[in-house]
Amino acid sequence: MSDKTDGPGNDAGLLTKTKTRTQRPPMYKVMLLNDDYTPMEFVVHVLERFFGLNHAQAFEIMLTVHKKGLAVVGVFSHEVAETKVAQVMDFARRHQHPLQCTMEKE
Numbered sequence: 001m002s003d004k005t006d007g008p009g010n011d012a013g014l015l016t017k018t019k020t021r022t023q024r025p026p027m028y029k030v031m032l033l034n035d036d037y038t039p040m041e042f043v044v045h046v047l048e049r050f051f052g053l054n055h056a057q058a059f060e061i062m063l064t065v066h067k068k069g070l071a072v073v074g075v076f077s078h079e080v081a082e083t084k085v086a087q088v089m090d091f092a093r094r095h096q097h098p099l100q101c102t103m104e105k106e
């Protein structure tokens with residue numbers, strides 16, 4: 001006989017299995033892109049100021065971007081990622097550097 005039990009083992013074997021799974025919000029990678037003009041010290045400063053990195057961490061990520069073309073700087077909620085990107089882009093524009101910062105769903 002059919003029953004109302006979820007999951008495998010019911011008569012039809014076709015009832016929807018109820019999964020209890022905590023929903024995690026999607027996270028976003030924030031990335032810096034390399035260019036030929038932004039001074040290295042400026043990029044290091046941006047990484048310290050907006051991403052809370054110490055000088056050694058900031059220098060390492062700056063060098064990765066310089067050598068590989070881009071690097072992930074951090075992973076954040078959509079709102080925080082958008083804020084970081086806007087802060088970096090605004091700061092770079094105000095200093096007339098072409099530094100680009102983007103975000104991408106993880």
Ligand code: TYC
Pocket residue numbers: 032033034035036037038039040043062063065066099100
């Ligand atoms: N390539 C730049 C230079 O040689 C340095 C740089 C590093 C620029 C990282 C942007 O995201 C960047 N001055």
